[in-house]
Structure formats: structure tokens, C-alpha cells
Amino acid sequence: xxxxxxxxxxxxxxxxxHWPREQWAADxxxxxxxxxxxxxxxxxxxxxLEPEPGRLAFGWLDDAMATLAAEGLKVILCTPTATPPRWxxxxxxxxxxxxxxxxxxxxxxxxxxxxxHIGYRDECVRIATLMGERYGKHDAVVxxxxxxxxxxxxxxxxxxMAARTRFQAYLREHYTTIGxxxxxxxxVFWSMLYSRFEEIDLPIATVTEPNPSHTYDFxxxxxxxxxxxxxxxxxxxxxxxxxxxxxxxxxxxxxxxxHYAVGADLDAATWDSYPVGFLENVxxxxxxxxxxxxxxxxxxxxxxxxxxxxxxGRGALWVMEQQPGPVNWAQRNPVPLPGMVRLWCWExxxxxxxxxxxxxxxxxxFAQEQMHAGLLLPDSTPGPGLAECATVAxxxxxxxxxxxxxxxxxxxxxxxxxxxxxxxPHSVDFTYFDLVFSAYRALRRLGLSVDIIGPDxxxxxxxxxxxxxxxxxxxxxxxxxxxxxxTPVILGPRVNAKTPTFHIPAxxxxxxxxxxxxxxxxxxxxxxxxxxxxxxGALRLWREHVxxxxxxxxxxxxDDGWPxxxxxxxLTYVAGWPDDALWQHLIKKNAxxxxxxxxxxxxxxxxxxxxxHRFIVNYNAYEVNVSHLAPSGFAxxxxxxxxxxxxxxxxx
Ligand code: GAL
Numbered sequence: 001x002x003x004x005x006x007x008x009x010x011x012x013x014x015x016x017x018h019w020p021r022e023q024w025a026a027d028x029x030x031x032x033x034x035x036x037x038x039x040x041x042x043x044x045x046x047x048x049l050e051p052e053p054g055r056l057a058f059g060w061l062d063d064a065m066a067t068l069a070a071e072g073l074k075v076i077l078c079t080p081t082a083t084p085p086r087w088x089x090x091x092x093x094x095x096x097x098x099x100x101x102x103x104x105x106x107x108x109x110x111x112x113x114x115x116x117h118i119g120y121r122d123e124c125v126r127i128a129t130l131m132g133e134r135y136g137k138h139d140a141v142v143x144x145x146x147x148x149x150x151x152x153x154x155x156x157x158x159x160x161m162a163a164r165t166r167f168q169a170y171l172r173e174h175y176t177t178i179g180x181x182x183x184x185x186x187x188v189f190w191s192m193l194y195s196r197f198e199e200i201d202l203p204i205a206t207v208t209e210p211n212p213s214h215t216y217d218f219x220x221x222x223x224x225x226x227x228x229x230x231x232x233x234x235x236x237x238x239x240x241x242x243x244x245x246x247x248x249x250x251x252x253x254x255x256x257x258x259h260y261a262v263g264a265d266l267d268a269a270t271w272d273s274y275p276v277g278f279l280e281n282v283x284x285x286x287x288x289x290x291x292x293x294x295x296x297x298x299x300x301x302x303x304x305x306x307x308x309x310x311x312x313g314r315g316a317l318w319v320m321e322q323q324p325g326p327v328n329w330a331q332r333n334p335v336p337l338p339g340m341v342r343l344w345c346w347e348x349x350x351x352x353x354x355x356x357x358x359x360x361x362x363x364x365x366f367a368q369e370q371m372h373a374g375l376l377l378p379d380s381t382p383g384p385g386l387a388e389c390a391t392v393a394x395x396x397x398x399x400x401x402x403x404x405x406x407x408x409x410x411x412x413x414x415x416x417x418x419x420x421x422x423x424x425p426h427s428v429d430f431t432y433f434d435l436v437f438s439a440y441r442a443l444r445r446l447g448l449s450v451d452i453i454g455p456d457x458x459x460x461x462x463x464x465x466x467x468x469x470x471x472x473x474x475x476x477x478x479x480x481x482x483x484x485x486x487t488p489v490i491l492g493p494r495v496n497a498k499t500p501t502f503h504i505p506a507x508x509x510x511x512x513x514x515x516x517x518x519x520x521x522x523x524x525x526x527x528x529x530x531x532x533x534x535x536x537g538a539l540r541l542w543r544e545h546v547x548x549x550x551x552x553x554x555x556x557x558x559d560d561g562w563p564x565x566x567x568x569x570x571l572t573y574v575a576g577w578p579d580d581a582l583w584q585h586l587i588k589k590n591a592x593x594x595x596x597x598x599x600x601x602x603x604x605x606x607x608x609x610x611x612x613h614r615f616i617v618n619y620n621a622y623e624v625n626v627s628h629l630a631p632s633g634f635a636x637x638x639x640x641x642x643x644x645x646x647x648x649x650x651x652x
Pocket of ligand 1: 148152272274321329
């Protein structure tokens with residue numbers, strides 16, 4: 001069965017193994033009644049599928065799938081490799097990951113495996129193969145999910161013996177000789193020269209900071225281990241299940257592995273969206289902002305991830321898990337405002353997702369997540385999210401298909417830059433993610449739809465404007481794309497600040513030769529309460545002193561006399577981390593020059609143009625007037641958007 005990827009759908013994460021069989025048929029019927037058409041199954045079910053090594057017990061899953069299929073539901077089937085059963089530890093006692101603190105993870109929750117343990121990786125290939133052989137051509141199966149949320153619970157970087165051994169082999173492969181490694185890392189500093197690869201430990205437990213080149217290679221290695229782990233399962237499954245996309249469900253604000261590299265082996269990107277939990281736990285914002293959106297989630301955070309993962313999925317995007325009510329795992333877990341489940345669904349569709357699958361069908365009265373909402377309460381009475389899903393399902397009848405259209409603006413996001421920022425933040429306040437996200441927020445306040453692109457800047461010439469904040473290394477491809485395209489590009493700060501082995505480039509950053517006649521001569525970080533003011537805003541947290549050559553032109557000076565931005569041809573370099581006002585000034589100036597229309601978007605409102613429509617969502621707890629955003633009228637909603645409201649405007 002091949003899925004029509006363009007069709008917008010609702011799905012749900014369902015755990016038949018948690019409920020008596022007698023309940024399955026009624027559950028399936030009710031799902032269909034509410035407009036759900038896809039069901040995700042089995043991602044934590046290994047100990048039921050294989051209760052003892054080699055003893056397979058797939059019967060319950062056969063029956064559950066048959067029950068769902070009898071109602072016309074289709075299945076996204078998962079490999080259960082995020083939860084190795086207890087017996088696996090008898091077989092592979094050394095398969096537990098070891099944290100950066102040197103402590104092995106214990107059994108009794110999930111994700112307790114080590115990506116570098118080849119014995120466990122082979123077990124994963126074995127179970128994926130068994131599942132593929134049994135269900136690969138099953139009529140109800142339309143897609144596969146591999147594992148569950150790589151990186152959840154801080155599980156990418158393991159300091160196990162397996163990781164150490166494989167890291168040494170990785171270094172040997174990359175550097176060939178120990179002399180090459182010594183010079184690439186600058187080990188002459190502090191007498192760190194090695195004679196053999198076997199001497200190299202993982203960069204933990206050093207007296208003070210380890211060599212950043214060492215850590216950078218370890219982070220890169222750890223990311224590559226995830227790629228290899230994922231690829232092994234994908235390769236095993238693909239020939240067994242022709243025509244069914246293979247995906248993984250990524251998380252919010254997770255940067256420890258290169259999602260583009262993992263995504264290259266998959267057919268689409270999916271991610272798990274928990275807006276209220278994210279705002280509490282991982283969005284960097286002040287208390288006033290967190291208060292205003294405590295029951296809605298951050299108004300830009302989900303949109304950013306939709307755009308990011310649409311890039312990772314090369315245009316194919318699903319939301320695999322959507323918060324249906326309060327979660328259990330954030331610092332505080334408020335109930336979302338009425339209307340938010342509907343809004344989050346529509347926002348995902350607006351950004352190109354063709355499926356929103358809600359986590360989970362029924363709240364579990366037992367084990368770790370008993371305080372986490374489902375669409376049904378534990379006693380099967382409906383929770384508030386269910387009616388909102390049913391509303392979305394009805395509304396989708398008028399907007400059945402997604403069509404991905406290119407945005408006018410590109411924003412670069414790069415995982416290695418996040419690692420580099422983590423290794424030398426130069427300040428307690430610097431994170432690469434927040435730098436890029438601040439640019440994203442500013443673009444959104446101007447009503448600009450954004451495509452996120454990868455660090456090689458491919459397709460740059462297809463955009464009318466691009467932003468490249470903090471891209472720590474410019475590859476030769478990126479340099480060629482930058483210099484070849486005539487697209488206006490805002491670069492900086494911290495662009496091309498390090499070589500791939502973590503040195504300062506010989507000619508000083510940004511090292512763009514004749515294209516950009518400037519050098520960064522100093523990078524300073526400053527207190528949050530000491531911004532450096534300029535005419536159109538301020539630089540905050542990170543600031544660079546630049547020496548400007550005759551070919552480049554200083555566009556604006558800060559109050560202390562140093563350049564804020566410098567232009568040459570289609571490139572603008574910004575010598576620090578702009579505050580909201582300065583970002584917006586720089587973006588608007590370049591957008592105006594490029595003929596890209598901007599709007600004044602009220603705070604808390606999200607706007608996204610996609611496939612002939614402009615989607616407008618109101619994260620505020622109060623109504624807003626959006627008539628100026630809809631010059632050609634509305635296909636859904638109207639000019640006054642209610643709290644948590646959604647409108648769809650016609651584009652001329
Ligand atoms: C996700 C995870 C789910 C469930 C959910 C709870 O991170 O994939 O299995 O734990 O969080 O919000």
C-alpha cells in the first residue's frame with residue numbers, strides 16, 4: 001500500500017499492549033469516527049515481541065493490526081530498539097551507554113543502549129529484519145519508524161569502552177598517522193603529543209578543559225555513530241518493505257547529532273512536538289514571555305522545528321507525536337488553553353507537514369507517564385484534545401492536501417556549529433541554537449516565511465534573501481555558493497571562525513578573500529545587561545571588532561565607534577549578536593532592497609505562506625486583528641482572530 005504523501009491526515013500513537021484485547025475494536029472504531037486514519041504502533045514492545053532470546057511472540061501484534069485494519073486504519077510500525085529487554089543485558093553486559101560523567105546507565109526505563117556497541121546494533125538489525133519479514137508487505141503498513149527519539153534523555157555521547165575503542169579507530173581512519181592528528185589538534189600546546197592512537201582517551205575527566213579539537217572530533221564521532229546505527233536498520237528493512245517510507249521521530253532542540261546526515265538515509269523527517277513542555281524546559285526566554293505563553297507554548301518554537309525538519313526530510317514532514325493536553329515531564333505541566341491542540345495541528349500543516357499524530361490515544365494509569373494526558377482519560381472518557389482533533393479532521397475536508405512552496409528567505413542551521421558553540425561558548429550566555437532562533441524570531445515578526453537550509457548553502461541562489469548566523473566553518477562548497485549567488489546574504493557573527501579541526505583560520509575569520517574585505521580581530525562576550533547600543537538597536541552577548549578593508553563599506557557604527565555591520569556587494573556582515581530591533585532593521589533593509597514584502601506581525605501571531613494560502617495562528621490568550629495580513633480575504637476564520645484562533649487567508 002503506497003501512501004499519498006500530500007494528503008493531510010491525523011494519526012495517533014497507540015499501545016494495544018497496554019489494554020485488554022476486548023477494548024481494541026472499540027478503540028479502532030472511535031479513532032475512525034474522530035477522523036484519525038494512521039496509527040503508530042510497537043516502538044517500545046520488544047519484551048513482548050521476543051520475551052526470551054529467539055522466542056518470538058508476534059501474535060498479539062498480528063491481532064492488533066488486524067483489528068485496526070478491519071476499521072480501515074493504516075499503520076506506522078516501529079522497530080522497538082529504544083527499549084532493549086532485560087535479557088539483552090545478559091547477552092551483552094557491556095551494552096549500556098556510559099554518561100559523560102563516567103557512570104553507566106541502568107535498566108528500568110528506556111534508551112539504555114550504547115550507539116557504539118556493535119553487538120547491540122546487530123540485535124537491532126536482527127529484530128528489524130524479523131519485523132520486516134513479517135510485516136513488510138502487510139496491507140495495513142504504510143510506513144516504518146526506526147527506534148524512538150535518538151538523543152532523548154541525553155543519550156548520544158557515550159563514554160563506554162566500546163565508544164573509546166571505536167573513537168580511536170575513527171581517528172586512525174581520519175588522520176592516518178598520529179603525527180597528522182597531533183598537528184591537526186595542536187597537541188604541542190601543553191605537551192599533549194601522542195605516540196599512538198591507542199593512547200587517546202575520550203575527552204572527559206581531564207583536570208581542566210580538554211583540547212577543543214579533541215572534543216570536536218569526539219562530538220563528530222558520536223554523531224556519526226547515530227548515523228551508522230540508523231543506517232544499519234534502514235538498510236535491513238528497506239528491501240523487505242518496498243514502497244513504504246522509513247522515518248525516525250526527532251525531538252525539539254536536540255543538536256547532539258547531525259539530523260541532516262541521519263535524514264539522508266530516511267525518506268522523510270518526523271518530529272515530536274510538545275509545545276508547553278518545551279517552553280518550560282528548553283526555550284530560552286524571560287519570565288514575562290514564559291508567563292504569557294505558559295499554556296500555549298512559544299509562538300515561534302514549533303514553527304522553527306517544522307521548518308528545520310522539513311529541510312531534514314527534503315520536503316517530506318510529519319509530526320509523529322503531538323501534545324494532546326498536559327505532559328508529565330516538564331518542570332511544570334499546565335493544561336493547554338482550549339484551542340491549542342487544534343492550533344498546533346494547523347500550524348504543522350501550514351509548515352508543510354502532511355500528518356499530525358497525537359501522543360497518545362489513552363492516558364496510561366500505570367508506570368512512568370501516568371500523569372501524561374491522552375486523547376482519552378484512563379477510564380476511556382474523552383479528554384479535551386479529542387474534540388479538537390475531530391474539529392481539525394472536519395476542517396481538513398476543505399483543505400485536504402499539502403503543497404510545499406519555496407519561501408522567499410533561507411536561514412542556515414548547522415549541527416557542527418552547535419557543537420563548536422558548546423565547546424567554546426566564550427561566555428555563559430552563548431548558544432548557537434539561540435543565536436539562529438533569534439534571527440528566526442525576527443524574520444517571523446516581519447511576516448516572512450522561512451526555509452531552513454543546511455551548511456553547504458545549496459540552493460542559495462533560489463532565495464531572495466538569506467541569513468547565515470554563526471556558521472562556524474564555511475566548507476569549500478558553501479564558499480563557492482556564497483560567492484557565486486547574487487542573493488543578498490546577512491552573515492555573522494562568528495561565521496567561519498574555526499577550521500574543521502578547530503583552529504582560527506590563518507587569514508582570520510570570515511576568510512572570504514576578495515568577496516568580503518574584512519577581518520575579525522577580536523571576539524568579546526558581554527553581560528546581558530551591558531548591550532552595545534547602535535542607531536537601530538543593539539549588539540548583545542557576543543560582539544566582534546572588525547578591521548575593514550577598502551573594498552567593504554561600514555554600514556553602521558555602534559555608540560563605541562566600532563562597526564555594527566559591513567557591506568560588500570550582496571554580502572552584509574554583522575559584527576555581533578543583534579537584538580530584536582537590530583535584526584529586524586537589517587532584515588527589513590535587505591528585504592526591501594530585494595523586493596521582498598514584509599509586514600508588521602503582532603506579537604504571539606505566527607504567519608506562514610504555503611501552497612497558495614497564508615496560515616495565521618494566534619498563540620495569544622487575547623484576540624488580535626489580522627486584517628492587514630489577508631488582502632484577498634479568508635478561506636477559514638476572519639480578520640479578528642480569537643484567542644488560540646486559526647485563520648487561512650487566500651493569497652493573491
Ligand atoms: C516523547 C516520547 C514518548 C513519550 C512522550 C511523552 O519524548 O517519544 O514516548 O515519552 O515523549 O511526552
